[in-house]
Amino acid sequence: MTGFSGFEINGASAADMELLRDWADEEGWNPGDSDRYAFAVADPGGFLVGRLGGEPVACVSAVRYGAGFGFIGFYIARPAFRGQGYGIRLWKAALERLDGRLVGLDGVVAQQDNYRKSGFRSAWTNVRHEGVPRAADPGDAVVPGVEIVDAATLPFGQLAAYDRRFFPAPRDAFLSAWIGLPGRTALAAVREGRVEGLGVIRPGSGASRIGPLYAAGPDIATALLLGLAERAPGGAVAVDVPDAHPRAAALLAGLGLTPAFETARMYTGQEPDLDLTGMYGVTSLELG
Secondary structure: OEOOOOEEEEEOOHHHHHHHHHHHHHOOOOOEOOHHHHHHHHOOOOEEEEEEOOEEEEEEEEEEEOOOEEEEEEEEEOHHHOOOOHHHHHHHHHHHHOOOOEEEEEEEHHHHHHHHHOOOEEEEEEEEEEEOOOOOOHHHHOOOOOEEEEHHHOOHHHHHHHHOOOOOOOOHHHHHHHHHOOOOEEEEEEEOOEEEEEEEEEOEOOOEEEEEEEEOOHHHHHHHHHHHHOOOHHHOEEEEEEOOOHHHHHHHHHOOOEEEEEEEEEEOOOOOOOOHHHEEEOOOOOOO
16 A cells, blocks of 8 residues: 555565564564564564655554454654654554454553554553572472473463463464474473463573463462573573563562563453463563
8 A cells, every 4th residue: 555755555574574573672672583483474464564765664563363353563663764654654554454353552651642542541561570580499390280391292272272361362373383483482381181371482682581471370380480491591581471460570579580661551442351360471562
């Protein structure tokens, strides 16, 4: 589709996806090194790039999940092109692509008022906690009756069903890639054949990112986090923790992680019914 004064909006190419990752890193968001590969399979048409005279100057994701949900992320205009209307045109294109759906996003503090003007309402705040986890007792990594296993060894349908407790729509293609991409580790907590926890760690340019981090209780969340942190170069990890689950923030603080920055989870309509009591870390600020 065309815009104004040589400005065009079209779908992202594979090269653009790598560029978007670099832009997000420059914003200080520390995306996972390989996240873009999972993002691309979530919704191949869901990533938009604004070009001025053929040069990429802005981007946004507007990813469709199922029949009724969508998520906006990667909303970035290059510094030299801000305040000139390019970003807002891209934003409107994203909303148009998700028209008729409940839409969510994780908004940085500086943009939250603008999102409210577009009909988004805050549901909770995600606070990124970073640091090297330190257990008070080596036994914290062990939960009686629970086995921590490689998630890839479990039937995928079991993992996908568990993920649906924490996300408003099916996202099987994304989840399969998210768990299985090279360089990352996915651990599951299993009790008597039931999945009671799931965590994924992947490398980034800074602290290794953990997300999701789901667990039936703080003991399982601790065991998963400590197990994942063993795979982190240098040991430093970052987890985006919803403040709607206060025990999660307390758990991470007790392990020595400290707040770094925050975003607001916002929706255009009724907040979806999610298992927030089991959500110790969201999957991704870019795609939910």
